[in-house]
Amino acid sequence: MIKATILGAAGGIGQSLSLLLRLNPNIDELSLYDIVNTIGVSTDLSHIPTDQVIKGYVPKDRSDNETIKLALADSNIVIIPAGIPRKPGMTRNDLFKINAGIVKNLIHQTGLACPDAFICIISNPVNSTVPIAVEELKRLGVYNPKKVFGITTLDTLRLEEFLKLTLKESITTKYLINDVITIGGHSGDSIVPIINSWIKNFKKGESDEEYLKLIQRVQFGGDEVVKAKDGKGSATLSMATAAYRFINNLIDAIKKNIKVKEVAFVKIDDLNCVNIPDYVTKHLEYFSLPIIIGKDGVELVQFPSKLNLHEVKMIKNAVEKVKVDVTKGFDFVHGSKL
Numbered sequence: 033m034i035k036a037t038i039l040g041a042a043g044g045i046g047q048s049l050s051l052l053l054r055l056n057p058n059i060d061e062l063s064l065y066d067i068v069n070t071i072g073v074s075t076d077l078s079h080i081p082t083d084q085v086i087k088g089y090v091p092k093d094r095s096d097n098e099t100i101k102l103a104l105a106d107s108n109i110v111i112i113p114a115g116i117p118r119k120p121g122m123t124r125n126d127l128f129k130i131n132a133g134i135v136k137n138l139i140h141q142t143g144l145a146c147p148d149a150f151i152c153i154i155s156n157p158v159n160s161t162v163p164i165a166v167e168e169l170k171r172l173g174v175y176n177p178k179k180v181f182g183i184t185t186l187d188t189l190r191l192e193e194f195l196k197l198t199l200k201e202s203i204t205t206k207y208l209i210n211d212v213i214t215i216g217g218h219s220g221d222s223i224v225p226i227i228n229s230w231i232k233n234f235k236k237g238e239s240d241e242e243y244l245k246l247i248q249r250v251q252f253g254g255d256e257v258v259k260a261k262d263g264k265g266s267a268t269l270s271m272a273t274a275a276y277r278f279i280n281n282l283i284d285a286i287k288k289n290i291k292v293k294e295v296a297f298v299k300i301d302d303l304n305c306v307n308i309p310d311y312v313t314k315h316l317e318y319f320s321l322p323i324i325i326g327k328d329g330v331e332l333v334q335f336p337s338k339l340n341l342h343e344v345k346m347i348k349n350a351v352e353k354v355k356v357d358v359t360k361g362f363d364f365v366h367g368s369k370l
């Protein structure tokens with residue numbers, strides 16, 4: 033029995049993701065929670081014929097914690113896209129002030145209602161909201177490092193698509209999936225695209241202008257959408273697709289007991305890691321990296337092999353960036369040590 037709950041289900045990502053999950057036959061119950069409009073969204077989706085139970089939940093007022101408890105009860109998977117999106121001119125860090133509190137409260141309720149659930153955090157800034165979630169779960173005494181993920185899949189989707197466009201050859205995304213990934217964090221130059229042997233397709237290798245342009249476009253892909261939406265939010269449809277890819281794989285691990293390979297922002301120092309270089313582990317606890325997920329969660333964190341020199345340079349820079357964001361998240365829960 034799989035029950036998936038979306039917290040923030042009435043938003044741009046929430047609604048699109050709800051539709052995709054409604055169409056997934058491996059989900060037995062879909063639970064949609066938001067502070068607004070989930071009754072409308074769930075009623076709409078309930079007219080799609082499936083064998084799935086679907087329910088919408090909206091709290092009566094700010095002090096109502098009973099409704100979210102009902103929404104979360106018995107969930108195996110909790111997905112959190114609740115919070116505000118960017119407007120042009122903002123960085124993801126500008127969202128911290130509002131989203132940090134939202135994520136902390138929702139994680140608190142999740143830890144109380146379904147402490148054993150897999151938790152997928154979409155709300156930005158991911159580099160800080162994941163540490164907030166981890167520290168809050170620790171406070172409750174229910175933290176399981178194998179089951180807390182920051183969703184960075186959209187960066188990899190962008191890399192697949194933009195690399196294909198850059199190479200202008202008869203390469204389809206089919207050949208790129210599993211071969212190209214992004215690691216690091218989820219903001220600007222903390223995002224590190226890894227293109228494996230495709231570097232050979234660039235005439236001047238790591239110093240090729242087209243290669244450097246590709247890196248920049250992936251790192252600032254979110255800004256491209258924010259600008260195009262012109263004040264009406266950030267990526268929603270591509271993000272829902274990205275989250276769906278991750279969740280679909282996660283369900284294969286949980287329900288079919290298949291070991292799946294994914295990439296997510298996880299707390300690496302609490303997990304079983306192989307081949308992670310000192311220049312990463314010495315300095316920080318969290319990074320988005322390839323992971324193997326089994327039915328009980330992350331079994332292994334891996335580090336990509338065959339990196340080019342530019343990729344190593346980008347990783348070292350990402351380590352510095354992520355470290356600052358992680359500390360901000362940690363301090364939000366525990367209070368600054370300064």
Ligand SMILES: NC(=O)C1=CN([C@@H]2O[C@H](COP(=O)(O)OP(=O)(O)OC[C@H]3O[C@@H](n4cnc5c(N)ncnc54)[C@H](O)[C@@H]3O)[C@@H](O)[C@H]2O)C=CC1
Nearest residue numbers: 040042043044045066067113114115116117154155156271
């Ligand atoms: N991880 C990633 O790659 C990406 C992350 N995001 C982030 O996802 C978040 C959501 O983006 P959108 O869906 O576009 O925003 P949105 O504004 O369309 O939807 C957010 C939803 O959260 C709800 N919400 C706010 N406070 C809540 C609470 N306490 N409990 C439950 N629901 C609550 C709102 O009512 C709204 O329906 C943003 O922080 C955005 O930056 C967006 C794209 C990619």
Ligand SMILES: O=C([O-])CC(=O)C(=O)O
Nearest residue numbers: 118186253254255266267
């Ligand atoms: O850019 C944003 O604010 C939303 C996001 O995380 C992305 O599209 O990657």
